[in-house]
Amino acid sequence: MMRNPPTLNPHVDLLERFRACARLHPNRVAHRSADRSLTYAELASGIDATAALIWSQLSPDGSPVVIVGHKEPEMLMGFLGSVQAGHPYIPLDTSLPAKRIEQIIANSGARLVLTPQRVGEAIDRTPRAKRRPEASIDADAAFYIIFTSGSTGTPKGVTITLDNLTGFVDWMRREQDFQPGGETFLNQAPFSFDLSVMDTYSSLTTGGTLVSLTAREIETPRLLFDTLRSSGITTWVSTPSFANWCLAQRDWDARMLPRLRRFLFCGETLPIALAGELLERFPDAAVWNTYGPTEATVATTSIRIRPSMLSHYATLPVGAPRPGTRIVLVDAVGQYLAAEGASGEIIIAGRNVSPGYLNQPDLTSARFFDFEGQRAYRTGDIGHFEDGLLFFDGRVDDQIKLNGYRIELGDVESNIRALPEVREAIVVPVERDGRVESLIGFVATDVLTPGETDFQTSQRLRRALFERVPAYMVPRTLRRVERWPLTPNGKVDRRALARLAP
Numbered sequence: 001m002m003r004n005p006p007t008l009n010p011h012v013d014l015l016e017r018f019r020a021c022a023r024l025h026p027n028r029v030a031h032r033s034a035d036r037s038l039t040y041a042e043l044a045s046g047i048d049a050t051a052a053l054i055w056s057q058l059s060p061d062g063s064p065v066v067i068v069g070h071k072e073p074e075m076l077m078g079f080l081g082s083v084q085a086g087h088p089y090i091p092l093d094t095s096l097p098a099k100r101i102e103q104i105i106a107n108s109g110a111r112l113v114l115t116p117q118r119v120g121e122a123i124d125r126t127p128r129a130k131r132r133p134e135a136s137i138d139a140d141a142a143f144y145i146i147f148t149s150g151s152t153g154t155p156k157g158v159t160i161t162l163d164n165l166t167g168f169v170d171w172m173r174r175e176q177d178f179q180p181g182g183e184t185f186l187n188q189a190p191f192s193f194d195l196s197v198m199d200t201y202s203s204l205t206t207g208g209t210l211v212s213l214t215a216r217e218i219e220t221p222r223l224l225f226d227t228l229r230s231s232g233i234t235t236w237v238s239t240p241s242f243a244n245w246c247l248a249q250r251d252w253d254a255r256m257l258p259r260l261r262r263f264l265f266c267g268e269t270l271p272i273a274l275a276g277e278l279l280e281r282f283p284d285a286a287v288w289n290t291y292g293p294t295e296a297t298v299a300t301t302s303i304r305i306r307p308s309m310l311s312h313y314a315t316l317p318v319g320a321p322r323p324g325t326r327i328v329l330v331d332a333v334g335q336y337l338a339a340e341g342a343s344g345e346i347i348i349a350g351r352n353v354s355p356g357y358l359n360q361p362d363l364t365s366a367r368f369f370d371f372e373g374q375r376a377y378r379t380g381d382i383g384h385f386e387d388g389l390l391f392f393d394g395r396v397d398d399q400i401k402l403n404g405y406r407i408e409l410g411d412v413e414s415n416i417r418a419l420p421e422v423r424e425a426i427v428v429p430v431e432r433d434g435r436v437e438s439l440i441g442f443v444a445t446d447v448l449t450p451g452e453t454d455f456q457t458s459q460r461l462r463r464a465l466f467e468r469v470p471a472y473m474v475p476r477t478l479r480r481v482e483r484w485p486l487t488p489n490g491k492v493d494r495r496a497l498a499r500l501a502p
C-alpha cells in the first residue's frame, strides 16, 4: 500500500517545526551563501552545538545573546541555538561600525557575543552526545531583538516574542501557500533588518532553501546575477530599491529566474513603475506589496498588485491588515478617524505588536499602549483607506527611508554633533519623484583647519562619521553654514535648508 509522505504539523512551536523539517528531510539544503551549502541535518546539529555552548556560558536568565556576522550559516545556528538555550538573540551585521556595535552590546545588557568563528569552533569541539537537546521557550518569551535607528543617536531594540513571530510566519505561510519543501527563498536583507525574518523563518519552518546574498555579491553585478541565475528561487524577498536596481540588468527576467512565483516587498514605497516592469518581465510571478514596522513583526498588511491597479491609483495600496490585526487611523489629537479617505496616523493593534523597546520603558510607553484589549503601536506613519485598502502617505516625524533603510534624521544629527569640532548639525533628505535619494548635512563648526577647503572639511567629517554610524546614514556631503536660516518662531528652518540642497 502507498503511504502518504509525512507532513508537517503547523501547530507546534517554530523550533519544533524546523526540527521536524530536519528529521523528515535531513539531506535537503537549508542554506546557501557564497560558496557554502548546508543541509537541514548539518544546520540542526550546529544549532544544538551552539545551544550547548550558550548553556555552558550563561545562566538561564533570558539575557540576550549578540551574534555579529554577515550571511554565514553559523549566523542561523547562533540565532536558533540562542533560542534553544532560552535566550533571545540580537543579530548584528559586520557592516556596522565597531562603535555602534559596542553601543548596542552595552545597552542590551548582553553577556555573550558570538561570531561565526566562535560558533564554528563550538561545533568542532562539541561531541554529538553533548549537544544541547531539545528545549522550548514560552510563547511570551523574547525570540529576537532587532535594533533600529533611534532619534537620540542611540539605536533602540525592538523585542519580538515567539508568539509575535509564530503569528507572522503562520500568516505568511497561509496567505502565500508556500509548498512544503518546494520553495527557495531569496535572502537579500542583512539579518540585522527584520525583512530578513520574512524569508528566513518562512524557509526554515517549511523545509525550504534559503539563498543568502552577500554584500560582495550585491556590490558585484556579475557575481550577483550568476548567483541568481543558478539559485532556483521561487520567492523573492527584498526591498523595492534592490529590485529597482536589478532592473538595470536587461536579462533579469523570467528566463533568468524560471521558477520564480512571487515577489514579496516590504519596507518602503513600491513605485508603480517598478511593479509594472516586474509584471511584464516576470509574467508568471505575483507581485506583493506588504507594509509594517519592525515593532509589529515585519509586516502587517499585504496586497497582490494586479495590472489594473497600476493606472487606477496615484500610489499603490499597501493592502489590508492580516487576520486578527487591526489598523485604525487617528488625527493629531488621537481622535479615531472612521471615514474612508480621511488621512491620519496609522495605529496597529494585535498579536503582532511587540511588547516594546528593550530596557527603554519611557520610549515604550510613548509608542505602545492598550487598545480595546489588544497591544497597540503608534507607527508615526500617515495613511488613508480607499476601496477598503490602506495607503501609505508619509510620516508625522523625521524618520525616513533611504534605499529601504530606516533612518531617524535625529540619529544622524546627534552623531555629527558628537564630532569634536561640530557645534550644530541639521540633516535634510534630498528627494526626487517623492523618494529620498540621499542625505545632506549642514554643520556649524568651531575649529577651522587652516588651508582646508569646504570639500576637504566635508570629507574629513564624513570619515569620522563613518566610524559612528552605518555607511547608509552618512550624508553625501556635509556643508558648512555660517548662519542658520530661521523660521518666524526662531527655530532652524529645515525647509529653507532643503532648498539649498543641490
Ligand code: AMP
Residues within 6 Å of the ligand: 148, 194, 265, 266, 267, 268, 269, 270, 289, 290, 291, 292, 293, 294, 295, 298, 318, 379, 381, 392, 401, 405, 406
Ligand atoms: P522598518 O521598521 O525598517 O521595517 O521600517 C518601517 C517603516 O517603513 C514603516 O513605518 C513605514 O514608514 C515604512 N514602510 C514599510 N513598508 C512600507 C510600504 N510597503 N510602503 C511604504 N512605506 C513602508
